[in-house]
Amino acid sequence: MADLELIKSLLIPHVVETKIVFLIIDGVGGLPIEVGGPTELEAARTPNLDRLATEGLCGLHDPVAPGITPGSGPSHLAVFGYDPLKHLIGRGVLEAVGIDFPLTEQDLACRGNFCTVDEKGLVVDRRAGRIPTEKNQELCDLLRRHVNLPGAEMFVETVKDYRFALVLRGDGLAEGLTETDPQALGAEPLPVRATRPEAERSARLLNDFIAQVRQVLADQHPANMVLLRGPSKVPTIPPMQEVFGLNPAAIASYPMYRGLAKLVGMAPLEAGTTISDEFDTLEQEWGNYDFFYLHVKKTDSYGEDGDFEAKVHLIEETDEQVKRLMTLHPDVVVVTGDHSTPALLKSHSWHPVPVLIWSNYCRADPTRGFNETECARGALGRIPATDLMPIALANGLRLAKYGA
Amino acid sequence: MADLELIKSLLIPHVVETKIVFLIIDGVGGLPIEVGGPTELEAARTPNLDRLATEGLCGLHDPVAPGITPGSGPSHLAVFGYDPLKHLIGRGVLEAVGIDFPLTEQDLACRGNFCTVDEKGLVVDRRAGRIPTEKNQELCDLLRRHVNLPGAEMFVETVKDYRFALVLRGDGLAEGLTETDPQALGAEPLPVRATRPEAERSARLLNDFIAQVRQVLADQHPANMVLLRGPSKVPTIPPMQEVFGLNPAAIASYPMYRGLAKLVGMAPLEAGTTISDEFDTLEQEWGNYDFFYLHVKKTDSYGEDGDFEAKVHLIEETDEQVKRLMTLHPDVVVVTGDHSTPALLKSHSWHPVPVLIWSNYCRADPTRGFNETECARGALGRIPATDLMPIALANGLRLAKYGA
Numbered sequence: 134m135a136d137l138e139l140i141k142s143l144l145i146p147h148v149v150e151t152k153i154v155f156l157i158i159d160g161v162g163g164l165p166i167e168v169g170g171p172t173e174l175e176a177a178r179t180p181n182l183d184r185l186a187t188e189g190l191c192g193l194h195d196p197v198a199p200g201i202t203p204g205s206g207p208s209h210l211a212v213f214g215y216d217p218l219k220h221l222i223g224r225g226v227l228e229a230v231g232i233d234f235p236l237t238e239q240d241l242a243c244r245g246n247f248c249t250v251d252e253k254g255l256v257v258d259r260r261a262g263r264i265p266t267e268k269n270q271e272l273c274d275l276l277r278r279h280v281n282l283p284g285a286e287m288f289v290e291t292v293k294d295y296r297f298a299l300v301l302r303g304d305g306l307a308e309g310l311t312e313t314d315p316q317a318l319g320a321e322p323l324p325v326r327a328t329r330p331e332a333e334r335s336a337r338l339l340n341d342f343i344a345q346v347r348q349v350l351a352d353q354h355p356a357n358m359v360l361l362r363g364p365s366k367v368p369t370i371p372p373m374q375e376v377f378g379l380n381p382a383a384i385a386s387y388p389m390y391r392g393l394a395k396l397v398g399m400a401p402l403e404a405g406t407t408i409s410d411e412f413d414t415l416e417q418e419w420g421n422y423d424f425f426y427l428h429v430k431k432t433d434s435y436g437e438d439g440d441f442e443a444k445v446h447l448i449e450e451t452d453e454q455v456k457r458l459m460t461l462h463p464d465v466v467v468v469t470g471d472h473s474t475p476a477l478l479k480s481h482s483w484h485p486v487p488v489l490i491w492s493n494y495c496r497a498d499p500t501r502g503f504n505e506t507e508c509a510r511g512a513l514g515r516i517p518a519t520d521l522m523p524i525a526l527a528n529g530l531r532l533a534k535y536g537a
Numbered sequence: 538m539a540d541l542e543l544i545k546s547l548l549i550p551h552v553v554e555t556k557i558v559f560l561i562i563d564g565v566g567g568l569p570i571e572v573g574g575p576t577e578l579e580a581a582r583t584p585n586l587d588r589l590a591t592e593g594l595c596g597l598h599d600p601v602a603p604g605i606t607p608g609s610g611p612s613h614l615a616v617f618g619y620d621p622l623k624h625l626i627g628r629g630v631l632e633a634v635g636i637d638f639p640l641t642e643q644d645l646a647c648r649g650n651f652c653t654v655d656e657k658g659l660v661v662d663r664r665a666g667r668i669p670t671e672k673n674q675e676l677c678d679l680l681r682r683h684v685n686l687p688g689a690e691m692f693v694e695t696v697k698d699y700r701f702a703l704v705l706r707g708d709g710l711a712e713g714l715t716e717t718d719p720q721a722l723g724a725e726p727l728p729v730r731a732t733r734p735e736a737e738r739s740a741r742l743l744n745d746f747i748a749q750v751r752q753v754l755a756d757q758h759p760a761n762m763v764l765l766r767g768p769s770k771v772p773t774i775p776p777m778q779e780v781f782g783l784n785p786a787a788i789a790s791y792p793m794y795r796g797l798a799k800l801v802g803m804a805p806l807e808a809g810t811t812i813s814d815e816f817d818t819l820e821q822e823w824g825n826y827d828f829f830y831l832h833v834k835k836t837d838s839y840g841e842d843g844d845f846e847a848k849v850h851l852i853e854e855t856d857e858q859v860k861r862l863m864t865l866h867p868d869v870v871v872v873t874g875d876h877s878t879p880a881l882l883k884s885h886s887w888h889p890v891p892v893l894i895w896s897n898y899c900r901a902d903p904t905r906g907f908n909e910t911e912c913a914r915g916a917l918g919r920i921p922a923t924d925l926m927p928i929a930l931a932n933g934l935r936l937a938k939y940g941a
């Protein structure tokens with residue numbers, strides 16, 4: 134894998150602006166739902182993607198490493214060209230980013246769960262009976278009014294059901310903190326401990342928060358306590374402008390993906406609610422950026438639901454929009470997923486992800502369709518996801534020669 | 538990638554001497570010149586290479602990394618088994634090596650350009666109107682006679698047109714120096730700065746050189762000044778004898794490639810002027826070495842010219858000679874390029890390079906021809922170029938088992 138410093142050193146100041154599009158169909162890789170049957174991609178009718186596969190170059194990518202099932206954070210970072218083992222995004226930051234909370238460099242973010250404790254203070258339900266979101270909002274409001282942390286600004290924000298995000302803002306807040314979730318029933322919530330000296334003050338603030346919460350929520354059974362996970366700060370990821378010389382934009386309707394894109398420097402554009410809306414935005418903003426990340430979310434959701442047919446249908450819906458993309462005359466198109474989400478497994482999986490690269494200089498291979506079987510015989514081979522961005526930049530004629 | 542220390546530790550002291558040949562067809566990888574057409578290799582009739590591909594194992598290699606377009610220095614080092622990101626060859630050293638200048642460990646080499654400055658000393662032509670080589674020789678002679686650097690021996694050698702090589706020889710010369718080329722018109726040449734303390738003296742010497750040159754060339758419009766680039770010392774690369782246990786020779790007609798081969802310990806043999814001459818040498822020297830690097834240069838030159846047909850023809854000419862190679866009964870033959878140079882792009886490119894490995898133990902795959910499409914489906918897969926040497930040594934039964 135070429136490292137970011139190498140890529141940066143080879144960037145050609147763009148005299149000619151070539152346009153690169155990454156169409157990420159979330160969780161697109163799949164498995165046959167019955168032995169010998171087709172995968173979701175193989176079952177779908179995708180004439181437009183098949184045309185790109187025919188004219189382009191296909192392969193498979195591993196988001197993190199062979200055998201590793203990635204979360205959405207690492208898998209997206211990898212597809213965007215960042216080593217997912219080096220650039221870590223904490224759970225707290227992902228949760229805050231996922232509700233479009235505008236994190237700053239000063240912030241320490243945690244994922245919070247409302248939970249139930251018994252009279253001895255032992256956890257009896259880690260999710261507080263999955264309280265409804267409305268109750269969650271009520272409780273967050275209660276905490277906002279009654280918890281007071283001297284020396285830090287505090288934000289308590291509802292996510293969904295029993296989940297909320299806690300953000301502390303102030304000078305000198307640091308990472309290196311343990312979680313309070315004992316991950317077992319009948320155990321006491323753990324105190325936050327600093328694993329690095331510079332995080333001592335943050336640990337005290339979080340323990341102070343928990344102590345006050347215990348009192349404020351005492352009468353709120355079943356949501357009479359909270360558990361904090363993944364205290365983390367916004368990672369310092371060098372922006373795509375700097376390391377890839379791009380002026381990038383994100384078209385993603387789900388906040389977490391917009392947030393991830395913002396973390397690497399992309400401008401978040403209005404994405405609407407349908408796949409067609411996203412391509413409307415692409416057409417409208419075509420002149421304003423040279424890199425577009427388009428995100429199709431529901432393929433992953435249907436995969437997680439185990440709904441093979443719905444995932445197939447959504448792939449077909451995406452395929453129809455690809456026609457519109459090609460009429461814009463992009464220079465480089467990359468179509469792939471951030472990971473596989475086979476309906477058979479109802480979850481993200483470790484399977485390498487089909488990818489196609491289309492450009493005038495891609496060296497087309499004999500593949501004739503965009504699916505797991507065709508991509509496995511593609512000339513791109515099986516590559517780490519982090520190779521996609523350098524290959525896309527090369528196809529956009531944006532990288533100079535290395536060495537004389 | 539296996540590292541050099543590992544390979545070295547596994548070398549079997551050669552009781553039986555197996556012979557390995559690397560036939561490097563420079564820039565051999567290509568692209569279709571028109572959509573759906575053949576690449577240069579696919580257009581060429583190559584019955585002998587196709588036979589080797591049929592009997593052997595095919596694949597694609599990345600000289601530096603996917604998406605990275607390599608210069609000839611890094612790409613050759615990689616094919617020879619050396620990590621091209623670790624072993625860097627400076628521009629100055631390559632320039633000196635390219636005119637067969639016998640560099641020593643004491644030398645600091647720079648690439649020089651004659652340029653034109655106006656009365657204020659600002660650069661108005663970075664190439665001095667591309668003066669003819671004869672004029673260059675005259676000017677180098679002038680500099681040799683009138684520039685005097687106390688404490689260092691000085692060599693000023695014509696390369697071609699406006700280019701020359703400057704070599705300073707002395708104790709304590711060091712790398713870590715900036716270039717004087719402002720890379721823009723209307724700007725003054727920059728002074729050389731040391732970026733490391735041990736290079737201070739070298740910086741002073743180069744600045745002294747430039748100050749004297751300015752006076753000596755004052756009346757020589759348009760070549761009335763020089764610019765220096767890539768001040769560098771001969772890299773310390775462990776020789777192939779030591780790390781690969783080989784007694785290697787190079788058959789390359791272009792000085793730069795002979796020079797590169799010498800840097801890794803190869804004996805430079807007389808290569809003549811034609812491809813057939815190179816195979817004459819191979820036959821004559823067959824008994825004297827156990828590793829031969831044969832270099833075919835003009836495939837790259839024709840690629841850079843955009844001359845698809847001439848590149849095809851030269852591939853065919855090379856193919857004819859392969860018959861002669863096989864009558865020598867080599868143990869291992871590797872045929873590949875150092876990088877791709879598609880006529881379509883008229884330059885080196887990032888595309889992975891077709892490679893075939895032939896030996897009695899290579900585990901033949903179903904590929905039937907030596908070209909991009911066949912190699913993409915080869916069992917060797919897509920590998921870093923640095924893997925080729927260990928695989929070749931293994932096929933030559935020269936590596937012992939790792940671990941018990």
